[in-house]
Amino acid sequence: MTAIAFITHHDCTLHRVAAHHPEVPERLSAIDDRLLASGIGILLSHYDAPLVTREQLLRVHDAGYVDWVEASAPPQDSDTMVCLDEGDTVMTGHTLTAARRAAGAAVLGVDLVMSGEASSAFCSVRPPGHHAERARAMGFCIFNNVAVGTAHALAHHGLERVAVVDFDVHHGNGTEEIFRQEPRVLFCSTFQHPFYPFTGTEKETPNLVDCPLPRGATGADFREAVLAHWMPALEDFRPQLVMVSAGFDAHREEDMADLRLVEDDYAWVTRQLKDLADRHAGGRLVSCLEGGYDLSSLGRSVGVHLDALIGY
Numbered sequence: 001m002t003a004i005a006f007i008t009h010h011d012c013t014l015h016r017v018a019a020h021h022p023e024v025p026e027r028l029s030a031i032d033d034r035l036l037a038s039g040i041g042i043l044l045s046h047y048d049a050p051l052v053t054r055e056q057l058l059r060v061h062d063a064g065y066v067d068w069v070e071a072s073a074p075p076q077d078s079d080t081m082v083c084l085d086e087g088d089t090v091m092t093g094h095t096l097t098a099a100r101r102a103a104g105a106a107v108l109g110v111d112l113v114m115s116g117e118a119s120s121a122f123c124s125v126r127p128p129g130h131h132a133e134r135a136r137a138m139g140f141c142i143f144n145n146v147a148v149g150t151a152h153a154l155a156h157h158g159l160e161r162v163a164v165v166d167f168d169v170h171h172g173n174g175t176e177e178i179f180r181q182e183p184r185v186l187f188c189s190t191f192q193h194p195f196y197p198f199t200g201t202e203k204e205t206p207n208l209v210d211c212p213l214p215r216g217a218t219g220a221d222f223r224e225a226v227l228a229h230w231m232p233a234l235e236d237f238r239p240q241l242v243m244v245s246a247g248f249d250a251h252r253e254e255d256m257a258d259l260r261l262v263e264d265d266y267a268w269v270t271r272q273l274k275d276l277a278d279r280h281a282g283g284r285l286v287s288c289l290e291g292g293y294d295l296s297s298l299g300r301s302v303g304v305h306l307d308a309l310i311g312y
Helices: 026-038 054-058 063-072 095-115 145-155 173-179 219-237 263-280 295-310
Strands: 003-008 044-048 118-123 162-166 185-192 208-213 241-246 285-289
Touching: 003 095, 003 295, 026 295, 054 063, 054 095, 054 145, 063 095, 095 118, 095 145, 095 241, 095 285, 118 295, 145 162, 145 173, 145 241, 145 285, 162 173, 162 219, 173 185, 185 219, 208 219, 219 263, 241 263, 263 285, 263 295, 285 295
Parallel strands: 003 044, 003 118, 118 285, 162 185, 162 241, 185 208, 241 285
Antiparallel strands: none
């Protein structure tokens, strides 16, 4: 059996923000604890996330924006906090390195599955990325990790069709903004609406398949949207690679949102995407951690996500 890659880096735990901020280093610890407790960890091939290169970032971000982020970063030995937006997206001394590792993980994941060294990959990294637009940080996100990986697949590996699938409770506005005019990318998403960032409700180009879900929507509602809207579009598109923005904050135990998904729903959608990748992409799938802030449900949800990638 070809390996399932698990990509992370200690630097991603050093990024700390303000007290009571939900995007905490313990998110990655909760995932590690679940891998250990369940025994899944020994079935994975573990990799350190590299630092993303400037060339890789500039495929999806404006040069001026990258320069601004780098200039805004406090020194590593500093306790200074710098807000990149209205207050949600904060940089401290280790944040820039963590963000470079998070984006670099997506690039490595693509390289591993394209080379056949791994059949699929999960990037257990932070800060998340799917809200980061071409020239704007927001929603805890600085560099758009899944977009960087997708653009690398197009530019470096010469792919012609990459699907990006996003099941975070928040709409992946940054990914959509970056690829809105890119016919080689099909973007499919489910998200709570109305809810932050209050985007994704108007179909603007044919390569966007947005499925807003109302407050209180259940796993049955989520599955119906996936089967009715995502899967027909994905089958028609025949992706050569499946990229996943894997946000687990639509879980019913999350207190930051109001969808009612459970672990079985995440296992189900992962199997749907794995089967799609098997049919059209030689099994190639790269999943990048996005949201998920209740530590217990996050660990359990990532566990079943990985189980499904393994084939359990």
